[in-house]
Amino acid sequence: MNKQNKIAWYKPLFILIFVLGLGASVLVFSNEPEGNVSSAVENGVSEEYFYENKETNVQKGILDSLITLKEAYDIAIQEKTALSEQLELERKNVENLMEIIKASENPSLAQLKVFRSQLSDSKLSLENKMAEIKKLKSQNKNLLTEIESQNVVMYKQKAENDTLILKQKKLESTLKDASKLSLSTFKVVALREKNSGAELETTKAKNTKKLKVSFIVNGNAVAKTGKRVFYIQVLDQKNTVLGDNKLIEFGNDKALVYSFIVSTDFQGKSVNVYGILNADGNPFKKGTYFVNFFDKQEIMGTASITLQ
Missing domain, CATH: 1.20.120 (Four Helix Bundle (Hemerythrin (Met), subunit A))
Incomplete structure (x- = not known):
């Protein structure tokens, strides 16, 4: 040239x-x-x-x-x-x-x-x-x-900005993942009532008055504190949703039919959470019951129980 x-x-x-x-x-x-x-x-x-x-x-x-x-x-x-x-x-x-x-x-x-x-x-x-x-x-x-x-300087600056943006997105993604709550120790037990009012575990369908579900919200120092709501879905042998059987939509084309809601005041430390599904005049039948635990639309864990 x-x-x-x-x-x-x-x-x-x-x-x-x-x-x-x-x-x-x-x-x-x-x-x-x-x-x-x-x-x-x-x-x-x-x-x-x-x-x-x-x-x-x-x-x-x-x-x-x-x-x-x-x-x-x-x-x-x-x-x-x-x-x-x-x-x-x-x-x-x-x-x-x-x-x-x-x-x-x-x-x-x-x-x-x-x-x-x-x-x-x-x-x-x-x-x-x-x-x-x-x-x-x-x-x-x-x-x-x-x-x-100037173009060289601008190109270098753009490359630096792109790198910073990428790092920021990775950091945000890391923080987002880190701030999610995790659940563990999912359990479901059947309870019967004695004449004295005491509750005992049972495996007999005819004696079962309620199903008690429980889990642990694991501690997380960077997670948002305050009231946290979880959705419990109980399915019988025919995959029918027991309990409230209500539909909730989350605004992102996601929806869930749940049996009942449990909540807890999360302050960054591990906390035990439990909820009760009563028979309410509909006795539990023999068979296996499946319980799904949800944090909004995301399933966090499962448990099951078989009643004789």
């Missing part, structure tokens, strides 16, 4: 040097000393013919310089810079001057002087424009370098 940029810069500079060289030749030729006139007259050439021939040569030299100058403008315009429109206007002026010179027959010395002056102005204008283009390219190069540097 750098090599191509250098070649692109050398080409218009070489054209400018060539244009300036031609211009100098024209000026030197147009300012030949009067001694050349005297010499021509002495050799038998009329003074009038000499001046006419000289003026024709000067006219041709100016035209040749304009052709070379136009080519230089063509190359400069191909650079497609912010000054392209101005360069195109200057090239148009050169083309118009060429047409005028081509249409001029036997121009006078005054006309040639005007042509030379316009040629000089056009060359000077091109020199100024090329210098300005060079300056603009230098500024653009510096600006691109600065932008690239």
